[in-house]
Amino acid sequence: MLRKILKPFSKFFEFHARTHYRAERHSMGLTIGIIAAAAVGGFVEIAPLFSIDDTVEADPNMRVYTPLEQAGRDIYIREGCYACHSQMIRTLRDEVDRYGPYSLAVESQYDHPMLWGSKRTGPDLARVGEKFSDEWQVQHLADPRSLVPESVMPQYAFLLNTSLETASLPGRLAALRTVGVPYTDEQVANAADDARGQAIPDSDRAYAVEERYGEATNIRFFDGRRDRLTEMDALVAYLQILGGLSDLPRNMQIPEGD
Amino acid sequence: MSVKERDPLTGHETTGHEWDGITELNTRVPRAVWFFVAVTHIWALVYWVLMPSWPLVTTYWKGLLGYDQAIVVEEQVAKAYRDIEVWRAPLGELSATEIREIPELMAHVERTAPTLFGDNCAACHGTDLSGAPGYPSLIDEAWLWGNDTDTILETLRVGINAPHPDTRFAQMLAFGETDILSVPEIRTVVDYVQSLSGLDPDVPAERLEQGQAIFADNCTSCHGDNARGIQDLGAPNLTDDAWVYGGDDATMFKTIHDGRQGWMPAWEDRLTEADRMMLTLYIQDRAAEAQP
């Protein structure tokens, strides 16, 4: 019985081995064989993700990052926060209980690259936006153990004293537009001003930000410093929007998510 | 060498090739390997048939079981919710005193609240609830808004200075920044306030009088005539030794000069009413323990 089942396998393999014995004399043959064997899997798994429509949910109200938030995201990447923090709540009960509604594909639709992470040395941050105050975020980043004595997170106090470089923001938004984020010409052109405006409430620039990115945009002195636009402003602005780009997760999933 | 040789140890023949002294035996693939090939492939086939698997151009095979991880987790969460609701329901209906009288219910609360507090509140108020500079202790006698059940529940629901439509407002004005008070005036009132809680007893009487005058003109509207605070405004008692920010010169100067708007997040969207009730009970109990 067992032998019968195994027979076709070994038959096929005997054929394979003989062919192989001849083929392994040709380096180009091997090359083509390797490329062919290794190309299939990736193609079958990746290409359909672009062509199957329900891969990413549709959310017409999905927001884009403001320039300040995007700058903060770039700092998040620069500092390697993703090495300790995930931004992907899996479809598991305990994760939904702890972190909130599971993450949807649409939420990272404009994330180039995604920052789902692969290790949780610290907690998931997918829905950390507005969970804590700006002051807390600033103090926690500057000295995590002053607030959470058990923490092993590094301190990032220098962010408070480093001015945010805004000149490159129009270029950054333009590049993002090239890869598919729907920024308007106006948003690209005013990126540097808008980054400032978002951190100076009640200023003309702030009103312009609201006009371009919507009423719901957080406009605050994120780092508490009124004199300067710092990298801390940007990073905190980014953290405070995490989970807030799309309302779909909360609307789609049962209200008792937490 | 192209000579086929027989390996004396295994009795197998070599393939007849030799690379830098390395030869290969032409042993057949052990049957066990084929067995495991068969097992894993058959298992995979069955799995593919039952579960969502192979893609087509615009759709994919959904699987005979109709399994969908999103639906599964939503069902699990919903079921867990129903199970929990069995004991949790009274939390929304009974008063704190009534709840405390039901030991089984309190057992649930005591199991649940520490984790809720640890994951949501400890970041600011500390694992032991004793707070940190800028984040009030929840186990001392001083309460900004009050420690009766309804007040705490409301504080948790709407937060303080939080982005919530009903949030509580607690505004300590920036007297220095808005030029209401000059720097020397602030220093004077600092000395005065410190004297109220016995922090700085050696201030000359004349200076205390000046401070008292400044205080009366500017501060009593919020902190009360006797500086014992007004809970309706979230303005703290300045005569006790509990501080949110601190009673030392520098901190208090900063408080009065720059103002303070402590931000306590609103938990209405993140935590259920029952969760908030459990936290309230937990806070009250820990506070009671700490203040015998």
Added chain:
Amino acid sequence: MMERLTVAERQQAMLITAVLALAGLILAIAGRNDPMGVHGWMTLFFAGGLFFVVGNALYAAEPTEDRTTSYYDDPTKVGILLSLFWAVVAMGMGVWVAAQLAWPDLRFDAAWSSFGRIRPVHTSGVIFGFGGNALIATSYHVMQRTSRARLAGHVSPWFVLLGFNLFCIIAASGYLMGITQSKEYAEPEWYADIWLVIVWVSYFVLYMRTLARRNEPHIYVANWYYMAFILVVAMLHIVNNLAVPASFSAAKSYSAFSGVQDAMTQWWYGHNAVAFFLTSGFLGMLYYFLPKRAERPIYSYRLSILSFWGIVFFYIWAGSHHLHYTAVPQWVQTLGMTFSVMLLVPSWASAGNALMTLNGAWGKVRDDATLRFMMVAAVFYGLSTFEGSFMAVRAVNSLSHYTDWTVGHVHAGAMGWVALITFGSIYALVPILWRRESMYSWKLVEWHFWLALIGTVIYVFAMWNSGIIQGLMWRTYTESGTLAYSFTDSLVAMHPYYVARTIGGAFFLTGAIIGAFNVIMTIRRVRQDTHELDYPTKSEAGEPAVPVAE
């Protein structure tokens, strides 16, 4: 070393370094307001330095002998030394990274020293610096020996080796300055990525040209694996690094893909970096050095075929096991899981083939620490692939993902398999390359072996414990049906294991330092071997008939 190059080749080398120096200068000027400019200067100095080294010896004596009658081992030697250098640096970083998780303030109060910046220095340093150099060096050695032919060219082997090291330097220094794309194991920015493509294509061409010269009709298994390593890594690297720079005068770029598609592409890459960098290449090493050292024929040619094609075909599908339960559609997860399990058979076929080859040589394994390195590596290879297939099962992954269990699995593979096979191969190779009678001290090899083994075991056990505890704490419910532990509770529980891991890592690092010392002393102190040299010979192979399985 210059004496083995002709004047024309030296000129060619000078031209290449001059062009590279110019490219560095352009990068330095364009990126003067960005950390990228630092990389420009580094490239300029790197290439300029080489330019002068070659230029100094431009008109020195030319080789007189017929070069095709010997093997070209200079690049291999340098590659081995570079590999050891990176091992010490990057494993040192690993110990520091580990220590920071146990004692977070064990760092300088400077941006560059934070966990998030030095962690990739460790990962890239060990994978690319240590592993990559070892792979390039051994591949040069193995392809010459098993082809009975000298390397095809005298400049391109250097271009590949040194160009690759320039990439490693740019990568590691970039992370410290905050230059990263955040894609795990593909963190370097666009200009470094482009440079690696150039280097890698040259590597492939060199490999093919050398094979074309071979004096042996058949291509040996080790070379299949090295070829798969070179080819597939090129494919993965190019696709996963597609990105649009925000400006040509700065490092920052944005991935061409986003969200779900980016995640799948990244882990298609990330998993197969494991497969084709950390597995396929090192299997090439194993297939040469193990039978050579054991002086036994490979147990089964047929098993080699089965496992090679199994690995090449199945591995590619498995990447989505890094994305179980995420927003990636479930059908992809199913494919990732099922292929990961099917993959176990060819993986174990390789491990089994290696261990069965040792039949008849167990006495040697007992006495010879070098062979023991290889034997234990094969065991860890079997262990980590079994663990991997197990963790790829969705239910298991729901527990293991995001925890230290993954890190434990990584290091069972990385320390137990990758590093041990490399050290074993290096000990086998060094006396041959430098034509020494033996290693400087066999005692030290023995010491290295035990330090490495104990270090790995401590590390892996600590991470299994912490990972499983972490995973369980996160999902434990009270009788009331509510979460039993807060995140901080789990964090506190990790501390003892993080301390243990640091100690295990320190053992492993000590072993590596001893190894590097031993190699240097071998080169400096041990007498030249008088044995006959190995040299390319004509194969006498006719064509034996298609073999029938026994």
